[in-house]
Amino acid sequence: QVQLQESGPGLVGPSETLSLTCSVSGGSITSYYWSWIRQPPGKGLEWIGYIHTSGSTNYNPSLKSRVTISLDTSNNQISLRLSSVTAADTAVYYCARDLVPNYYYYGLDVWGPGTTVTVSS
Amino acid sequence: IQMTQSPSSLSASVGDRVTITCRASETINNFLNWYQQKPGKAPKLLIYLASSLQSGVPSRFSGSGSGADFNLIISGLQPEDFATYYCQQTYNSPPITFGQGTRLEIK
Numbered sequence: 084q085v086q087l088q089e090s091g092p093g094l095v096g097p098s099e100t101l102s103l104t105c106s107v108s109g110g111s112i113t114s115y116y117w118s119w120i121r122q123p124p125g126k127g128l129e130w131i132g133y134i135h136t137s138g139s140t141n142y143n144p145s146l147k148s149r150v151t152i153s154l155d156t157s158n159n160q161i162s163l164r165l166s167s168v169t170a171a172d173t174a175v176y177y178c179a180r181d182l183v184p185n186y187y188y189y190g191l192d193v194w195g196p197g198t199t200v201t202v203s204s
Numbered sequence: 205i206q207m208t209q210s211p212s213s214l215s216a217s218v219g220d221r222v223t224i225t226c227r228a229s230e231t232i233n234n235f236l237n238w239y240q241q242k243p244g245k246a247p248k249l250l251i252y253l254a255s256s257l258q259s260g261v262p263s264r265f266s267g268s269g270s271g272a273d274f275n276l277i278i279s280g281l282q283p284e285d286f287a288t289y290y291c292q293q294t295y296n297s298p299p300i301t302f303g304q305g306t307r308l309e310i311k
Contacts, residue, residue, distance in 0.1 A: 118300075126305050127290065127302055127303070128241075128247065128290055128304045128305075129302070130292075130299055130300040130301065130302065132298070133300075139254070141297055141298045142298060142299075142301040143298055143300075144299060145299070145300060147298075165291075169221040175240075177246055177247075179246075182249065182252060182258070187294060187295075187297065187300075188235050188253075188294035188297075189237075189249070189252050189253065190239075190249045190251075190252040190253075190258070190292065190294070191237075191239075191249060192235035192249045192258060193247065194247060195244055195246075196245075196248035197246055
């Protein structure tokens, strides 16, 4: 079955750019929406944005000026870049896939285990 | 769209029937999903489109509602059900928004 694995630096300096990769195994990334979600320590879930394999994207307006989500279909990877980070961006970052191909509203049925990113000097 | 869950926390016993409510700040038709999250783990999809049970999820979980008011019902709590539950609206994107969570604890 499809499995996701997030990877990237666990520590990022203030004002730097956070870069994470989600590697997909056991299936193709085509025809699905792929989302990034984050969860600050002890807090709830925040949707960052999604990308469809057509290349269309949608971002949380609160983060839109700093976020880029992209695809590498040849390597079955989804990437997240978040610029000008502050301590408020410290969180567990998850990638996830939607339940139904080509639809984003059926819910996220496959998740990676998450990766913790701390913003600190 | 703001999603408000109630209660924020809940104590219950094994075997109990519990209801968690999620209210949207405006109508979202039935574009409402429910997740369960255990400490240190990723969320797990339980219910999609308000009332459809995700494959592999026990039938003691059910969802109801439409418009702006929704319920997640667990009939006959099991020890493994003690977790935090989140609702998520996907009607108006961007942004997709989650409720603040309901922590279900053992009494």
